[in-house]
Amino acid sequence: MIDVFKLGAALVFAAIAALTAIVAGLLSDARFQVVLGRAFCSFIVSGVVVYIGITLFDRLGYASIIHEIEESLDKMEEEGEDLEEEQDESEPPEDNAGEEEAEDEGFVPLQADSLQHVAGDEDE
Numbered sequence: 001m002i003d004v005f006k007l008g009a010a011l012v013f014a015a016i017a018a019l020t021a022i023v024a025g026l027l028s029d030a031r032f033q034v035v036l037g038r039a040f041c042s043f044i045v046s047g048v049v050v051y052i053g054i055t056l057f058d059r060l061g062y063a064s065i066i067h068e069i070e071e072s073l074d075k076m077e078e079e080g081e082d083l084e085e086e087q088d089e090s091e092p093p094e095d096n097a098g099e100e101e102a103e104d105e106g107f108v109p110l111q112a113d114s115l116q117h118v119a120g121d122e123d124e
Contacts, residue, residue: 026103
């Protein structure tokens with residue numbers, strides 16, 4: 001039985017390939033029959049290749065690796081959210097922390113009057 005997800009993904013990529021072939025053909029001023037023939041061929045070939053690729057990907061077991069990675073990423077995001085909540089409850093945020101550090105280090109912003117202007121040699 002044909003899996004709907006595999007077929008849908010193959011059709012989406014095939015449609016993108018066909019539209020790309022149509023645009024490329026119209027921009028190159030090819031005849032309309034040639035453009036449609038190339039678009040049809042690219043639709044069929046890319047659809048079959050994507051369907052076979054997804055099927056092999058599923059049968060070789062790589063799909064389970066992706067699910068494991070997604071689960072671990074979800075766990076990491078939940079742990080990160082928990083840490084952020086703990087930090088929010090324990091300390092209020094300081095908005096002027098960067099400005100105070102800059103003043104302590106003697107940082108002075110550039111002024112237009114203090115810049116040196118360099119003039120290059122003029123070729124005659």
